[in-house]
Amino acid sequence: MSRIVQKFGGTSVADVERIKNAARRVKQEVDNGSQVAVVVSAMAGVTDRMVELTADISSMFDAREYDAVAATGEQATAGLMALALQDLGIASRSWLGWQIPIRTDGAHGKARIREIETGELNRRLAAGEVPVVAGFQGLGPDNRITTIGRGGSDTSAVALAGALGADRCDIYTDVDGIYTSDPRIVAKARKLDRITYEEMLEMASLGAKVLQTRSVELAMNQKVPLQVRSTFVDAPGTFVVSEDEIVEQQVVSGISHSGDEAKITLLRVADRPGVAAGIFGPLADANVNVDMIVQNVSEDGATTDLTFTVGQGELESAVRVLEDRKAEVGFEKIDADSNVCKISVVGVGMRSHAGVAQTMFRALAEKGINIQVISTSEIKVSVLIAADYTELALRALHTAYGLDDE
Amino acid sequence: MSRIVQKFGGTSVADVERIKNAARRVKQEVDNGSQVAVVVSAMAGVTDRMVELTADISSMFDAREYDAVAATGEQATAGLMALALQDLGIASRSWLGWQIPIRTDGAHGKARIREIETGELNRRLAAGEVPVVAGFQGLGPDNRITTIGRGGSDTSAVALAGALGADRCDIYTDVDGIYTSDPRIVAKARKLDRITYEEMLEMASLGAKVLQTRSVELAMNQKVPLQVRSTFVDAPGTFVVSEDEIVEQQVVSGISHSGDEAKITLLRVADRPGVAAGIFGPLADANVNVDMIVQNVSEDGATTDLTFTVGQGELESAVRVLEDRKAEVGFEKIDADSNVCKISVVGVGMRSHAGVAQTMFRALAEKGINIQVISTSEIKVSVLIAADYTELALRALHTAYGLDDE
Numbered sequence A, B: 001m002s003r004i005v006q007k008f009g010g011t012s013v014a015d016v017e018r019i020k021n022a023a024r025r026v027k028q029e030v031d032n033g034s035q036v037a038v039v040v041s042a043m044a045g046v047t048d049r050m051v052e053l054t055a056d057i058s059s060m061f062d063a064r065e066y067d068a069v070a071a072t073g074e075q076a077t078a079g080l081m082a083l084a085l086q087d088l089g090i091a092s093r094s095w096l097g098w099q100i101p102i103r104t105d106g107a108h109g110k111a112r113i114r115e116i117e118t119g120e121l122n123r124r125l126a127a128g129e130v131p132v133v134a135g136f137q138g139l140g141p142d143n144r145i146t147t148i149g150r151g152g153s154d155t156s157a158v159a160l161a162g163a164l165g166a167d168r169c170d171i172y173t174d175v176d177g178i179y180t181s182d183p184r185i186v187a188k189a190r191k192l193d194r195i196t197y198e199e200m201l202e203m204a205s206l207g208a209k210v211l212q213t214r215s216v217e218l219a220m221n222q223k224v225p226l227q228v229r230s231t232f233v234d235a236p237g238t239f240v241v242s243e244d245e246i247v248e249q250q251v252v253s254g255i256s257h258s259g260d261e262a263k264i265t266l267l268r269v270a271d272r273p274g275v276a277a278g279i280f281g282p283l284a285d286a287n288v289n290v291d292m293i294v295q296n297v298s299e300d301g302a303t304t305d306l307t308f309t310v311g312q313g314e315l316e317s318a319v320r321v322l323e324d325r326k327a328e329v330g331f332e333k334i335d336a337d338s339n340v341c342k343i344s345v346v347g348v349g350m351r352s353h354a355g356v357a358q359t360m361f362r363a364l365a366e367k368g369i370n371i372q373v374i375s376t377s378e379i380k381v382s383v384l385i386a387a388d389y390t391e392l393a394l395r396a397l398h399t400a401y402g403l404d405d406e
Helices: A017-033 A046-057 A062-071 A070-088 A118-125 A153-161 A197-205 A213-222 A277-287 A312-324 A356-368 A387-400 B016-031 B045-056 B063-072 B072-087 B119-126 B152-163 B196-205 B214-223 B277-284 B312-324 B348-352 B356-366 B386-399
Strands: A003-008 A035-040 A092-095 A101-102 A111-118 A130-133 A137-139 A145-146 A166-175 A194-196 A227-231 A238-241 A254-270 A290-295 A304-312 A333-346 A372-376 A380-386 B002-008 B033-039 B090-094 B102-104 B113-116 B130-134 B137-139 B143-147 B168-173 B195-196 B226-230 B239-243 B253-272 B288-293 B303-311 B332-345 B374-376 B382-385
Touching: A003 A062, A003 A153, A017 A035, A017 A070, A017 B045, A035 A070, A035 A118, A035 A153, A046 A062, A046 A070, A046 B072, A062 A070, A062 A145, A062 B072, A062 B090, A070 A092, A070 A130, A070 B045, A070 B063, A070 B072, A092 B063, A101 B016, A111 A153, A118 A130, A153 A166, A153 A213, A194 A197, A197 A238, A197 A254, A197 A333, A197 B016, A213 A227, A238 A387, A238 B386, A254 A277, A254 A312, A254 A387, A277 A290, A277 A304, A277 A312, A290 A372, A290 A380, A304 A312, A312 A333, A312 B113, A333 A387, A356 A380, A380 A387, B002 B016, B016 B033, B016 B382, B033 B072, B033 B119, B033 B152, B045 B063, B045 B072, B063 B072, B063 B143, B072 B090, B072 B130, B072 B288, B102 B152, B113 B152, B119 B130, B119 B332, B130 B374, B152 B168, B152 B214, B195 B196, B196 B214, B196 B239, B196 B253, B253 B277, B253 B312, B253 B386, B277 B303, B288 B374, B303 B312, B312 B332, B332 B386, B356 B382, B356 B386, B382 B386
Parallel strands: A003 A035, A003 A166, A035 A130, A092 A130, A101 A137, A166 A227, A194 A238, B002 B033, B002 B168, B033 B130, B090 B130, B102 B137, B168 B226, B195 B239
Antiparallel strands: A101 A111, A137 A145, A227 A238, A254 A304, A254 A333, A290 A304, A333 A380, A372 A380, B102 B113, B137 B143, B226 B239, B253 B303, B253 B332, B288 B303, B332 B382, B374 B382
């Protein structure tokens, strides 16, 4: 008998009708003879409202109270989903983080799951009951509610699937799977049947915001097969699995893009040891995440140009931090440009195939698209280009790597 | 050092500004040197919305899931109030029913509080911290959230005040106290400085819906002095206390009215033993609450007329139940009238003063108001009159008993 964890996101439980629809998805699996545990998010918009209330009421931020307030959304959905399942004739009850308990560390607002007690849940599952678990929340060492960060219900579901030894964790959402590229831009994008955890991690962190990154890491570590699928369309989605479960591996699985990038170039930086630390240390202190970094070869042996990217929301503070340290760091000028886009080709097949980057550079060159910055990892090549060329680049690359839907 | 429990109702915490205002009321008591514990309701409207969701989602009613959903409102307010207090420089944290715990029986949806563990709360109070307790909720023997019935936060507050040995339980609401009569109708109504628990019970059950009846019973049993006062006006309210704490007791303390009444008269009922049981048994089975009952003296020795009142919302089903049993019970005709009002004069002084009812009957007669039904208790006389005369009757009685504000 198979055991499945089904997780429903905020848009899948946004109102009474949608909760009932999600309950019918659960019933399908129960009718198939599976043991099913359900994890639910808050109804769409509820957590935002709660977070706004906590921000409006106090200039202080007590993460313990934030957690008590924010966790109410999933609590309500869990009760409602259990009722909807009962209405379909399925034995079901809601489980809150503290009732199971899902034990976390004490880092309120961004806690990590330490341990899930599964004895009672296992008994109930074996008896045919469907536990509906409130996502996003756990119990801290202080006997108070903890939450595990926005989007955390994906992580709750994967952790539960791991603890219960589930055969699969299905993430129900408002898209029907993972695509080779953004289908709103690339008309010939195809839905992938399978993708590896590593590729999904690269895609997730590159702006394909279907799954929370932490949940993919956890699934990879605990070897929990994930399926990303639609709550609204009854069709298989995309399976996220280990590399060894994919027989015919494409060299490139997908092409993603992120428009939330800004490029900073420091001109004529003094070329001496310690200068990089002098630049990136203060940025880290100011909570600026730096992504791609390129240092040009020094022409005169005394100065160099340094280019890197940050999130657009952090551009202003990054520039301010650097201007404040201009003399200290020793550079002549800052250029900032937020009209850029990062395009990445991702695929575990790159490990064994040469020429992947070359295909990219040639395809872009043929369209006359200038590459500003390049960075690579084991299974990814990313380039920064002018934002105006985003659509053109995505479509050209999609064709160049043979991904087009025929 | 005095110890106070302050309870804030739904309208007092309806939005961020009102929660902040309520927090300032807490600060006043803290600044006065009192130890303060706070009990909060859900923000106005929130519980209604939650209850509606549970009703919309399922034709089944699982009170355990209802409780998990409904209790979220108070949970959120507790966290928000703790944040508002911290913002005023007051050490504070939220406490949920299961964290204290407030142990209840297992009657989900209408649980009774069995025991409140106060060890940790006492330590925190002694250290100057203000615990903010989520009202309406507790922990059942099944380790699940229980709720104690609508309006239950009053009862939570009184139970907590009793358990903590508080000197006073202040119920903050949107009225500034208990009045001798409804001030919207009787312009000369006065705010009472003090009223006894017994009188408050009669007033509460008669439509003066300021306090939940159960909370008054509990306060009386545990000898917790209550104060009903306004969150929005900084003035003393009305104290609800034991009879022995009121030195100059008025004969009549107040005059209340209830328009939610309907009168049913059964004409020519067979006058034989068991007939009353044959009528009221089926009504009780149909969950119809019968209030005043009058049986006229039989004229012919064979039949009698029987009159009683029910809530207006139950009139239709009461008539249906009786029509279904017409032959069995043995009556000729049903008269139903929902255009009636119950007027009651209440006062513990009645016990030692004769003539209270006579004053009432004479005052109504002088205004030409016909009395349809009379019922009395130790500290109350109630009459049923045509609804059109409600205002006239209230004002006449208010004057007749010397209650008018000069």
